[in-house]
Amino acid sequence: MIDEILLEAESKMDGSMSHAREEFAAIRTGRASSAMFNRVTVDYYGAPTPLTQLASIGIPEPRMVIVKPFDSSQMGDIERAIRNSDLGLNPANEGTQLRLNLPPMTEERRRDMVKRAKTKGEDAKIAIRNVRRKAKEEISKLVKDSDVSEDEGHSAEKELDDLTSGYVTQIDELMQSKENELLEF
Secondary structure: OHHHHHHHHHHHHHHHHHHHHHHHHHOOOOOOOHHHHOOOEEEEOOEEEEHHHHEEEEEEEOOEEEEEEOOHHHHHHHHHHHHHOOOOOOOEEOOOOEEEEOOOOOHHHHHHHHHHHHHHHHHHHHHHHHHHHHHHHHHHHHHHOOOOOHHHHHHHHHHHHHHHHHHHHHHHHHHHHHHHHHHOO
16 A cells, blocks of 8 residues: 555656656757757647647757748748747748757846746656655555554655655756756856
8 A cells, every 4th residue: 555655656756857857958058959849839720739740840050940840831830939939039931941040048048047947946846745745645644544554654754755855856956957058158
């Protein structure tokens, strides 16, 4: 019973960690990356569709991105979606593809991105702590109902705390890595 609770908690914490990695990858740095476009959605015949499903994204140079739509009739919608996204990019329409030149980030923009990264990191830590709280409540309920001994409950809570601190440490490392990446010139 306790093992199931701990496994479920670990699985949910791992999911939160994966989500945090995706969130950090989507934050723009000074270099081009196809992961920047993971959160861009295009209005495709009335349905919001991820850009990555409508176009190929190529990185020919460190500060340049080429977006080639699979359906050329969607060029305007894709261009509008990129322009309206929070990436701060202005695509140049070349007929069959969009060229995006990433301007060097200003110090102010870098600081804003660091704040965004910290916010995403804190959100991930909160999600992990919520999983911990829920699992701890389930363990306490088992102890209260006399389904498991108090010693088993305490050891399970300690194992849960160790698991939580491990994931929080990983989030902190991800945040620090992203901050270093954003602040390098």
